[in-house]
Amino acid sequence: MIHPGKLIVVEGIDGAGTTTQIERYAEHLRQKRRVVRITREPSQGPIGTMLRQALGGRVQLGRAHHSEIMALLFAADRLHHLATEIEPWLRDGAVVLCDRYDLSSIAYQTATAAAELLERVDFEAWVRTLNRFALRPDLTVIVNVTPAVAEARRRLRPGAPDIYEYSELQTKLASLYRDAERILPNDRIVHLDGDPSLDEVSAALSAVLDPFVLGQ
Numbered sequence: 001m002i003h004p005g006k007l008i009v010v011e012g013i014d015g016a017g018t019t020t021q022i023e024r025y026a027e028h029l030r031q032k033r034r035v036v037r038i039t040r041e042p043s044q045g046p047i048g049t050m051l052r053q054a055l056g057g058r059v060q061l062g063r064a065h066h067s068e069i070m071a072l073l074f075a076a077d078r079l080h081h082l083a084t085e086i087e088p089w090l091r092d093g094a095v096v097l098c099d100r101y102d103l104s105s106i107a108y109q110t111a112t113a114a115a116e117l118l119e120r121v122d123f124e125a126w127v128r129t130l131n132r133f134a135l136r137p138d139l140t141v142i143v144n145v146t147p148a149v150a151e152a153r154r155r156l157r158p159g160a161p162d163i164y165e166y167s168e169l170q171t172k173l174a175s176l177y178r179d180a181e182r183i184l185p186n187d188r189i190v191h192l193d194g195d196p197s198l199d200e201v202s203a204a205l206s207a208v209l210d211p212f213v214l215g216q
Ligand SMILES: Nc1ncnc2c1ncn2[C@@H]1O[C@H](COP(=O)(O)OP(=O)(O)OP(=O)(O)O)[C@@H](O)[C@H]1O
Pocket: 012, 013, 014, 015, 016, 017, 018, 019, 020, 021, 153, 154, 156, 157, 194, 195, 196, 197, 198, 199, 201
């Protein structure tokens, strides 16, 4: 799809600060009078709603084939999210800031897949194939945070942890995110250090995104 907008994806482990940084950057763009839309995955649509219930442990999808089921649902949610929100906004010329995208699917579902499955099949490649109709982002920013730092931040947030918020998994995810260029070799990817203060990370994000979004 050719469009006048920009699709910018922000990724990171749980507690990396993606939601906070997206909100801050959107405000920065609004002050520059840019049309900006914030969205996230799982989406607000019907499949995304079910996924959020599964992540919160309110819906049980069972143990057998759990990662495969999640990968299929996330891929379905993504196509619905693209069709109903992201693509129309991009056609209108908006800057769309998306909190997680298919790199999350590849990382989280691969990191939780059964060991015997990973021995038999190239699970990462399968998840990529499921997402082959998903529009590629114009840019993906990965906020890399030390797992212990992210864990401390998660503790400050209200609400119970989701099914993926345990330290062994978060450490695996952090290393998969560092490997993003291998996982998505055709995508444009930038890494940011997310350990410093909110203001420092925001400044680094603006330094990366402003030339791309504002052309300066
Ligand atoms: N650089 C930072 N320094 C200190 N605190 C931070 C920083 N970034 C985020 N936080 C705080 O950490 C908590 C988690 O941040 P946030 O919700 O943005 O993370 P997230 O990456 O969106 O998490 P999730 O992936 O689970 O949605 C919030 O309370 C936020 O204010």
